[in-house]
Amino acid sequence: MMRTTTNSEITKGIVLKAMPYKENDQLVTIYTYEFGKLTIRARGSRKLTSKNAPSLLSITQGEYEITLHNGLSTLIRGTAIDYYQNIKKTIEAEIIANYLLEYFYRYEEENKPSLEHYQFLAGILEALDIGYDYRIIYAYINCFIMKENGVELMMDGCVVCGNHHVDAFSLESGGFVCHEHMHLNDLRLPKEQLQAIRYLYKCPIERLNELHLADIGPIQKIFEYYVDEFCGVNLRSRKFVKSIL
Incomplete structure (x- = not known):
C-alpha cells in the first residue's frame, strides 16, 4: 500500500517515460525504490529554466522529492544521480535499455514496490553502461x-x-x-x-x-x-x- 501524506517523501527512482502535459508540465513515470512505479506531475519542467528537467530525462536515475497522492503525485524537486551517458552514446545499448524501460512502463503495476525489480532495472542499465x-x-x-x-x-x-x-x-x-x-x-x-x-x-x-x-x-x-x-x-x-x- 502506498503511503500518502501531505508531507513530501524522498526516494531514488529510474525514469521510464516522460510526456508533455499542459503548457509547461510533464507527466513522468518513474520506477522508484520505495513506492514502485509512480506517475508524477512535474510542474514547469518543460521550461528552459527548470532545475528539475535534467533529472526527468529517459534512462536517468535520480533522487526525487515527491508529494504522494492516491491519484497523481507531484514532483517537488529532482536531482540526477546517473545519466548513463555511455548507453546514450551507443545506439544498440540505448535500444536495449528502452526495451526494458517499455516493459516496466507498460506491464509493472502502479504503486507495487519490489526491491528485486528495482535492483534488476538498475543492474541492467549499469551493465549496458559498462559495456x-x-x-x-x-x-x-x-x-x-x-x-x-x-x-x-x-x-x-x-x-x-x-x-x-x-x-x-x-x-x-x-x-x-x-x-x-x-x-x-x-x-x-x-x-x-x-x-x-x-x-x-x-x-x-x-x-x-x-x-x-x-x-x-x-x-x-x-x-x-x-x-x-x-x-x-x-x-x-x-x-x-x-x-x-
Missing part, C-alpha cells in the same frame, strides 16, 4: 520477462528422464532433451549454446560479462518464442531491437 554485450543483455531481459509471467523452463537435465547429457532444446516441452528423447522438431544446438541457455537462465546479473558467445541468435529466438507465445507481452520497441540483431 556488457547488448545481445546477451537482451536475452537476459527476456528471461526476466518469462519468469515474471510464469514461464518456467527445465534447465537441469532432460525434461523426460533427467539425464544431464543433453543434445537439444525442446520448445514444446520447455527444456533440454537428451539424444534418446529428442524429436525431429527439437532444436539441436552446439554444446556451448546449450550451456549458455542455462547460464542466462540462472546466473546473477553481475556475472553476465563472463559469458562470451559468437552466435547467440538461436538462444534469442528461443526466449523470444516464450515471451511471444506465453507471456502476453507485446513491446513496440521490439522492432528496433530486430534492426540491430
Whole structure:
C-alpha cells in the first residue's frame, strides 16, 4: 500500500517515460525504490529554466522529492544521480535499455514496490553502461520477462528422464532433451549454446560479462518464442531491437 501524506517523501527512482502535459508540465513515470512505479506531475519542467528537467530525462536515475497522492503525485524537486551517458552514446545499448524501460512502463503495476525489480532495472542499465554485450543483455531481459509471467523452463537435465547429457532444446516441452528423447522438431544446438541457455537462465546479473558467445541468435529466438507465445507481452520497441540483431 502506498503511503500518502501531505508531507513530501524522498526516494531514488529510474525514469521510464516522460510526456508533455499542459503548457509547461510533464507527466513522468518513474520506477522508484520505495513506492514502485509512480506517475508524477512535474510542474514547469518543460521550461528552459527548470532545475528539475535534467533529472526527468529517459534512462536517468535520480533522487526525487515527491508529494504522494492516491491519484497523481507531484514532483517537488529532482536531482540526477546517473545519466548513463555511455548507453546514450551507443545506439544498440540505448535500444536495449528502452526495451526494458517499455516493459516496466507498460506491464509493472502502479504503486507495487519490489526491491528485486528495482535492483534488476538498475543492474541492467549499469551493465549496458559498462559495456556488457547488448545481445546477451537482451536475452537476459527476456528471461526476466518469462519468469515474471510464469514461464518456467527445465534447465537441469532432460525434461523426460533427467539425464544431464543433453543434445537439444525442446520448445514444446520447455527444456533440454537428451539424444534418446529428442524429436525431429527439437532444436539441436552446439554444446556451448546449450550451456549458455542455462547460464542466462540462472546466473546473477553481475556475472553476465563472463559469458562470451559468437552466435547467440538461436538462444534469442528461443526466449523470444516464450515471451511471444506465453507471456502476453507485446513491446513496440521490439522492432528496433530486430534492426540491430
